[in-house]
Amino acid sequence: MSMAGAAKKEGTGPGVTDHGGGVWSIPVPIPDNPLGHTLVHLLDTDRGPVLIDTGWDDPTAWDTLTAGLAACGTSVSAIHGVLITHHHPDHHGLSARVREASGAWIAMHAADAEVVRRTREAEPTRWLGYLAVKLAAAGAPEEHLAPLRAARASGRASGQTDALPGTRAAQPDRHITPGELLDLPGRRLRAVWTPGHTPGHVCLHLEEAHPAAGEGMPGHGRLFSGDHLLPEISPHIGLYEDPDDATVTDPLGDYLDSLERVAALDPAEVLPAHQHAFTDAPGRVRALLRHHEERLAGLRALLLGAPLTPWQLAEAMEWNRPWADIPYGSRNIAVSEAEAHLRRLVKQGRAEPVPGTDPVAYQAV
Template identity: 75%
Template structure:
C-alpha cells in the first residue's frame, strides 16, 4: 500500500522507507512544474525504497521516466541515495548546494583505508578508548571495507545557489542556505499562496533542518583535508533564526509530518540547545575529553546501549557543542592535554 499525501497546489509527499532505522521513512516531496514533476530528495538506496518511490509516483499519475529534475536538500543517504537511479531512469538533472556536492565528490574519490585512518586518528584525539578504535584499524588492515557507502548516488550536475529562485517553470521556489546539519543543507521556500489559505508566506520544504518533534544531529563537518575549526552548531542556530523570520504558513519536512507555526518550533529548538550548552558547562566544571563528555550527556538511551557507529555520531555532536562553547568564550581546551581536555571558564 503506497503512502502518498496530497498537500494541495501541485505538491505531494511519498513515505519512502529507511531500512533498519528508527526514523522509519523519508518524506520525498513531488512538485509539479510546467516542465514536469520535480522531486525534493529521493530516499535511501534500497530496493524496497525504490519500489515504494515508484509506486507512490504511479499513484499520483507520474512515471519514474517522467521526472524532470531532483532537488536535494543535503547529501545524507536517506535524502540523496536514490538520485543516481532516478537520473538513470529519467534523465533528470540533479541539484545540490556546492558544499555538499563537494562531499559527494570527495566520497567518490576517497580510498576507504584513508577514511578509516582519518576516523581512527580523530577518535584517538578526542579520547576514545582503544577497544572502540581497534575495529577501525582491523577493517583498514584487512581491507574489509572495500568501498565507501553512497557511491551510487548521483554526482549533482546543477548548483543550488542560496537566495536564488530555482529554474522551475511556473513555480517560485527559492533556496535558503541553512548549514548546520551539513555544510550545504538547504531549505526551499515555495513563495506561493498556501492552497488552504493558511496565514503566512508560502510553504517551506525544510529537509532535516526543521522537524516537528526531533532535534537534528549537529556534529562536526568531516573533511580529512581541511583543518579549519568550523562551528556547525553556531551555523545551525543562525540558520534557525533566519528560517524563523520567513513567516511561512506551513513546513513540509523530510521526516515525521507537515506542521504550521515554524517560529514556535524554531524557538523550541533554540531553547533546547541553550539548555544543552548550559548542562555541558556544568559537566565541564571538571576537565573532560569530548569522549568523556559524550559518555555523560543525555541521549535517547543509556551510553552502554548505544551501538559502535552511533557512538561516533554522539562524540561528534559533543565536539560540536564544545566548539560552540569555546567560540562563545565559555570553555577552553587545556594546554598540553593529550587527548584534548576541555574545561568551563
Template identity: 75%
Template sequence: MPHVIDHRGGVWSIAVPIPDNPLGHTLVHLLATDRGPVLIDTGWDDPDSWDSLTAGLEACGTAVTDLHGVLVTHHHPDHHGLSARVREASGAWIAMHAADAAVVRRTREAEPGSWLSYLIDKLTAAGAPEDHLAPLYAARAEGRTSALPENRPALPDREIVPGELLDLAGRRLRAIWTPGHTPGHVCLHLEEAHPAAHPGNGRLFSGDHLLPGISPHVGLYEDPDETLHADPSPSSRLRSSRGDPIGDYLDSLERIGRLGAAEVLPAHQHAFTGAAERVTELLAHHEERLSGLRALLRTERTPWQLAEAMEWNRPWERIPYGSRTIALSEAEAHLRRLVKRGLAEPVPGSDPVAYVAV
C-alpha cells in the same frame, strides 16, 4: 499501497522507507511544474525504497520516467541515495548546494580506507578508549578497508544558489541556505499562497533542518583532508575555522523563523504549522544543551568523556557502537561552539586534549 499525501496546489509527499532505521522513512516531495514534475529528495538507495518511490509516483498520477529534475536538500543517503537511479531512468537533472556537492565529490574520489584512517585519528584525538578503537585497528590491519559502494552518490549537474528563485517553470521556489545538519543543507521556500488559505508566507520544504518533534543531528563537518590544513596542535580540531556547525544551525534556524511560513513540509515525521514557535523551541533546546555541557566542564574532560556524561535518549552503555561515534561528533560540535564563544578552553599539556569551562 504507497503512503502518499496530496498537500494540494501541485504538491505531494511520498513515504520512502529507510531500511533498519528508527526514522522509518523519508518524505520525498513531488512538485508539479510547467516543464514536468520535480522531486525534492529521492530516498535511500534500496530495492524496496525504489519500489515505494515508483509506486508513490504512480499514485500521484505520474511516473519516474516523467521526472524533469531532482532538488536535493542535502547529501545524506536517505535524501540523495536514489538520485542516480532517478536520473538514469528519466534523464532528470540533479541540483544541490555547492558545499554538499563538494562532500559528494570527496566521497566519490576517496581512496579505499582513507575514511577509516581518518576515523581512527579523529577518535584517538578525542580520547576514545582502546575497546572502541580496537575493531577499527583490526579492520585496517587485516585490509578490511571497504571499497566505495558500487553505486556511488550521484554528482549533481546543477547548483542550488542560495537566495535565488529556482528555474522551475510556473512555480516560485526560492533556495535558503541552512547549514548545520550538513554544510550545504538547503530549505526550499514555495512563495505561493497556501492552497488552504492558512495565514503565513507560503510553504517551506525543510529537509532535516526543521522537524516537528525531533532535533536533527548536528556534528562536526567531516573532511578527511582537514588535517592537511589544520594547526598541528592537539586542540586544533575544535579551534578549527573550517566550520561551526552548531553556530551555523542556530543562525539558520533564526533565518527560517523570520520567514513566517504558513506550513512546513519536512523530510521526516509529518507536515506542521507554527514554524516560528518550533524554531523558538529548538533554539532553547540547544542553548540548554550548551549550558549543560558547560556545567559538565567544571571538571576537565576529553570530548569522549564529555559525550559519555551527556544525556542521550538512552544510557551510554546501551548506545550501539556506531551510534557512539555519531554522539561524539555531536558533543564535539557543541564543544566547538563553547570554545568559539570563549566559554571553554583546552587544558594545557593534556593528551588527549581535555577541555574545561572558563
C-alpha cells in the same frame, strides 16, 4: 501534464498525502532506522514533475517511491529534475536510479556536492586512518579504535566500520544557488542556505499562496525544510569532516544562525523530510533555540565537575538510549555531536581546553 491539487488529502496511495497546489509527499522507508521513513516531496511544474529528495538506496524504498509516484498520477520516467536538500543517504540515496530511469538532472548545494565528490573518490583506507586519528584525539578507548586500525591495516573497509560514508551516491549535475529562484517553470521556489546538519543543507521556500490561504491561514507560502526544521526532534549536528581541510568550523553556530533565517521567512506551513507537516515555524524555531541553549548549559555544568574529553562528554550526554546500547557507528556520530557542542562553548567563552592534556580535555570557564 497537470497534477495540480487543491487541498490536503490523505490516502491517495501508499501513504501518499496530497498537500494541494501540485505538492505531494511520499513516505519512503529507511531500513533499520527509528525515523521510519523519509518524506519525499513531489512538485508539479510546467516542464514536468520534480522530486525534492529521493530516499534511501534500497529495493523496498525504490518500490515504495515508484508506487507513490504512480499514486500521484506520474512515474519515475516522467521526473524532470531532482532537488536534494542535503547529501545524506536517506535523502540522496536513490537519486542515481531516478536519473537512470528518467534522464532527470540532479541539483544540490555546492558544499554538499563537494562532500559527495570527496567520498566517491576517497580511498577507504585513508578515511579509516583519518577517523582513527580523530577519534583517538577525542579520547576514544583502544577497544573502539582497534577495529578501525585493523580494517585499515588489512586494506578493507569492513568490520565495525558501518559509519563510513557510501561511495555510490550520484554526483549532481547542477548546483542550487542560495537566494535564487530555481529554474522551475510555473513555480516560485527559492533556495535558502541552512548549514548546520550538513555544510550545504538547503531549505526550499515555495513563494506561492498556500492552498488554504483563502481560509485565513497566516504566513508566507510553504517551506520544504529537509532535516533543518522538524516538528518534534532536533537534527544531528556534528562536525563537517574533511581530511584535507583543517579549518575549525562551528556547525552548531551555523545551525542556530540558520534557524533564525528560517523563522524570518514565516512560512504558512513547513513540509519536513521526516515526521509530518506543521505550522508556526517561528514557534518551532524558538523551541529549538531554547533546547540548544539548555543543552549547552547542561554540558557546561558537566565540565564544571571535572575536565572531560569529547569522548567522555559524549558518554555523559543524554541520548535516546543508554551509552552501552549505542551501536559502534552511532558512537562515532555521538562524539562528533559532542565536539560540535564543545566548539560552540569555546567560541562563546564558556569552556576552554586544558593546557597539556592529551587527548585534549575541556573545562568550564
